[in-house]
Each structure stands twice: as structure tokens, then as C-alpha cells.
Amino acid sequence: MSNETLSPQAVLRPPLLESTGLNAWYGTSHVLRGVDLMIREGETVALMGRNGMGKSTLLRSVLGHVKRRTGRVQIGGIDMSTARAHAIARRGLSYVPEGRGVFPNLSVRENLLLAGQPGVDGKQAWTFERVLNTFPRLKVRLSNGGAQLSGGEQQMLAIGRALMTNPVCLILDEATEGLAPKIVQEIWQVISTVRATGIAAIIVDRNYRTVLEHADRAIVLEKGQVVVEAAAADLLADSVLQQRYLGV
Template sequence: MLRLQQVHAGYGGSEVLSGVDLLLREGEVVTLLGRNGMGKSTTIHCIMGQLACRSGSIVFDGCELNDLPAFRRARLGIGWVPEERHIFPNLSVQENLQVAAANFASAQQPWTLQRVYQLFPRLQERVQHAGNQLSGGEQQMLAIARALMINPRLLILDEATEGLAPLIRQEIWRVIEQLKQQGLSILIVDKHIKTLLQLADRYYLMEKGQVVSSGEASQLAQDAGLQARYLGV
């Protein structure tokens, strides 16, 4: 479904990604791991068209993404929950969801307000609240719900549980697990390695802009040495 080959990218004079290779098959949950500043978010920015690749290729569903502007990539069916959430502060919960609503990927069972409220009952209690009146956890739920409203076939989550209270974090994990059960393809970056490796099928481990290890998530879960070396856990 998604294939990155030898992706190079950077900011100004500095190269941040030095030949990233990554593959995600339909229905898979793949996690991208690595310590701070190793290039996880930069890789996602390249997939979403927030940052241009200097060389290499990114193919989604047979379509070369490097030729497409960011909005066309979303239309192909890639939903993105950015690290910074990007909630519209002055729009209500409902309006935040409605501006994203689309059926570009002509899903057979499209996401509706009703379906996302079922997934996040807490959002339904806050429908009329403005984005900036929500707690951090509620904003994160809204960011995920909004990404679902474009009916993605691939959902990309960047640090969706960062800085949240344990109960809210559990709620987010529950939803991601549910989306996986529904067959959604997911690329996920998160710092809660233990939960993440239970959820994911496969992992890619990044170090200084390159993939240094990849394989079955269950294998990494058992490899304390590899985790210590590249993740400091």
C-alpha cells in the first residue's frame, strides 16, 4: 500500500533523512520507532507532502506521491494525525469534524459524525465546545476523529498519546486497537513502546535518518538489547 524507497530530505543545508526505506501492506499496523530527533516526524512530513523529498520515491497505492501536492495525497485516502494536532481553535468540535468530512476514497462504510461519536463518546458531550476549550486528551480525540472523517485507507498517527493522562491514553489505545480490528492500515509513531509493540505487526527502527532495524514487532518486544541500544529503554 505504501512504499518509501531511498528517501532523502532535510531542512536548509542539513540532511535529516538519508535514504529511508519502508513498506506497509494493506491492513498492517506498522510502527516507526527511534529516539528524539531521529527523523520519524520528518518521514511522515515527506509522506504527507509537508516537506519535499530531495530524492527517492514514495508510492501509495501505485501512485507516486512526490508529484502530488499535499491536499491530493489526503484525497487518495491518507489520514494524518499530526504531532501538533492542528485543531481549529475557534471552530466547535462538530465544525472541526465537518470541515474534514469527505468521501474521496469512496469508502463502502463511510465515517459519519454518528460513527466517530460512537468511537469517542466524550466528543459528543462536547459538540458545541470550541477547539480551544477542550482538554489535551479531547483535542487528541478530535484530531483522530477528524482524520477518520476523510475516510482514510491509511491512518498515520504521530505521538497520539503524548502528554496525556493514563486513562485518556488507554482510551486512545482502545480506539486504535478497534480501528486495527476493522482492517484499517496504520502507520504509528509513539513513545509507549510496550503497548505499541503489542499493537503493531511490524516495526522500523530509525537512527539518524536511516532505518537500522526492521522486522516483526513481537521480535523487538523480546529483544531487550536492541531496545536498549536504539530506544534507551
């Protein structure tokens, strides 16, 4: 979603999420090196790069999960650089981590209801019933524990749980990793549905062509730095850049 397609109001408002000069370390390893990131309301961004280039670290740093970091993080124009993870989540960022992170000993119903809350605007568009209608497979698994679900069902539950928080931005790390092709197709259909509602999103996925098809803009990391920032359609059409930064 370029500035040309954003509404004038969205362009004038502060970015939904913005990081400036973000650095992060794991021990002595300097993983992120001065990363700038900006997401506007309703925008879907594909976060891309080969394995080990810093994608998950960037997401976790923005969300306050990485302890050793420097730089600035703002949400809706409010400085959250020193805020803890729970405070950042309350600003409307909802995270589906790699590995899904469902509660294995809680039922599907409990996993969903535990997360239910109004959004930062006080509205609750994503209700328990709406999530079940979006993920019909979960309807027949309501009493099953998280550990009893297939990988695809766990991912559906993780996304459904994130939507129950009524986020302004949905962050998906490895959206379809390890899932059967049929389930992958269902997940992308849901992502399209969520995108159409105006919720912003940051998506990491190994299938870079598919994620580009579902994004407005692309950001590519290499060795912890942004090396490409472009419209998703432009990167999808550029085989040279794909091979240079994304090809195996």
C-alpha cells in the same frame, strides 16, 4: 502483519504506501538518508527511534509536507513523488500530527463535519455518528471550540476528524504524548478498534512497548536511516535491540 498473515490478495496487490531512497533536508541539515518504507493494506507499523532520529520528518516527507526531498513515493502503485500534500491526502492518507492541529475557533461539530468525505473507494463507513459513538466524550462537547477542550479531548477530536475522511491509512505522530493515563488507555482502545476494521496505520509514540503491542511490524530509525525492521513481537521480545536503539 507478516506476509504469512496477509490475505493472498493483499500480498499480490501493490503496497498501500511505499517510499524508496527517501532523502530530506531542513535547510542544510540532511535529516533522512535513503529511507525505504513499505506499508501493506490493513497493516499497523510502529515507527520508532529516539528523539531527533527523523520519525516526524519521514511522515511529513511521505505526506508531501517537506519541500526539499528526493526519492520515490508510491501510493497504491501510483507514483506520487512530486504530488502536493492535498493530492496525497486524497489518496487516503490521513494525518494526526504531533500537537493535534485542531481548529481552535471551530466547534467540535464543525471540526468533524469539515473533514467528512467518502473514502477513495466511495464508501463512508466512518460517519459523524460513528465517530461520536467511538468518542463519547466528544458528544457532550459538540458546541465547544477546539481551544476549549482538554489535551485528551483534542487528541480524540484529531483522531475522529482523521477518521471522518475514511482513510486507507491513519498516520499518528506522538499518539499519546502528554495525556493522562486514563486518556492514554482510551486512545489505545480506539487504535485497537480502528486496527480491527482493516485500516492501515503508522504510529509514533514514546511508549515503545505499548506501541509494539498494537503493531504488526516495527521500523526503527537512527540518524535518518532504517537500522531495524522486524515483526513487532520479535522486537518486543528483544531487550538488547530495545536498549540499543530505543532506551533512554
